[in-house]
Amino acid sequence: EAQVTQNPRYLITVTGKKLTVTCSQNMNHEYMSWYRQDPGLGLRQIYYSMNVEVTDKGDVPEGYKVSRKEKRNFPLILESPSPNQTSLYFCASGRGGLEKLFFGSGTQLSVL
């Protein structure tokens, strides 16, 4: 089954404690992206990757890091989480161009 898998589904952490949210896709997609969803703001892009070792900033990249060492994986790293990073996070993948994106189930992060 074609899917984008995010883990964990829920995460509660404390300020400053490094964390990683994993994202994996099994569709051999070149394009992957991370979004955060906040009430009244819709989804905003954090980072995206057009292929292995090719990543770039989205609209709200501050406080986040990503890496793309393999085509299928695109982890989101918060080196020193802060309460304003409490949000619902989505990973997505696609074939690139203007094709539709496939989304993971989301990760609800709470930073205390």
Next chain:
Amino acid sequence: AQKVTQAQTEISVVEKEDVTLDCVYETRDTTYYLFWYKQPPSGELVFLIRRNSFDEQNEISGRYSWNFQKSTSSFNFTITASQVVDSAVYFCALSTLIQGAQKLVFGQGTRLTINP
């Protein structure tokens, strides 16, 4: 700059009523795609439709229909004979290419509640 506006933050209707969700977009690109996604209470994002900028034909899929008008930069979504299962947050999105990379910009979302 790319922008999508969903002016209706929340809509509440009684089951079987028709409801239209508005979406207005801004872009200077001539080639782009428009999307609608549904986010049910379970939280996942479900793809509903994709429309390219050169195809202004309206589309109908069961109780769902979409009206794309380039003249008003709108891509509205209508649910006919709404059902409780239609309750969700609906997002309109605009996809363009920025320096070869796909840029997907979402609207703020419209929370639709269908009451029995």
